[in-house]
Amino acid sequence: MSAHGQAPLHEDAAQAHHGHSNGHQAGHGTLKGYLIGFALSVILTAIPFWLVMGGVFDSKLLTAFLIMGLGVVQIIVHMVYFLHMNPRSEGGWTMMALLFTLVLVGITLVGSLWVMHHLNSNMMSMSPEMMKNMP
Numbered sequence: 001m002s003a004h005g006q007a008p009l010h011e012d013a014a015q016a017h018h019g020h021s022n023g024h025q026a027g028h029g030t031l032k033g034y035l036i037g038f039a040l041s042v043i044l045t046a047i048p049f050w051l052v053m054g055g056v057f058d059s060k061l062l063t064a065f066l067i068m069g070l071g072v073v074q075i076i077v078h079m080v081y082f083l084h085m086n087p088r089s090e091g092g093w094t095m096m097a098l099l100f101t102l103v104l105v106g107i108t109l110v111g112s113l114w115v116m117h118h119l120n121s122n123m124m125s126m127s128p129e130m131m132k133n134m135p
Helices: 003-026 031-053 060-081 089-122 128-132
Strands: none
Touching: 031 060
């Protein structure tokens, strides 16, 4: 083949390479983004610690729900700032993977809570007298 026949191949390969590298650079974060994510993560860790150690609310149920809510917010912060997940990345497959993961986590949590509730309600209660006689 002549050199003229190979030139378009080389140009196509160069364009394909440049297009490919631009796709990878689009998903990387900036130092500012990482610092914002880190600051939010520290704050979202400190608030539940303060809620528990300070005994801010009398209701343990309210405290538990607030901690779980802040945990969900922290998961979202990690996914956005550190994993760079958005609807445009990788043609939407990361969002599909996220939805699948959320369904699995939901099933696992609900199932675990259901099993623990039924184990607790079906356990035989023991009086202090019965516990004294145990070996």
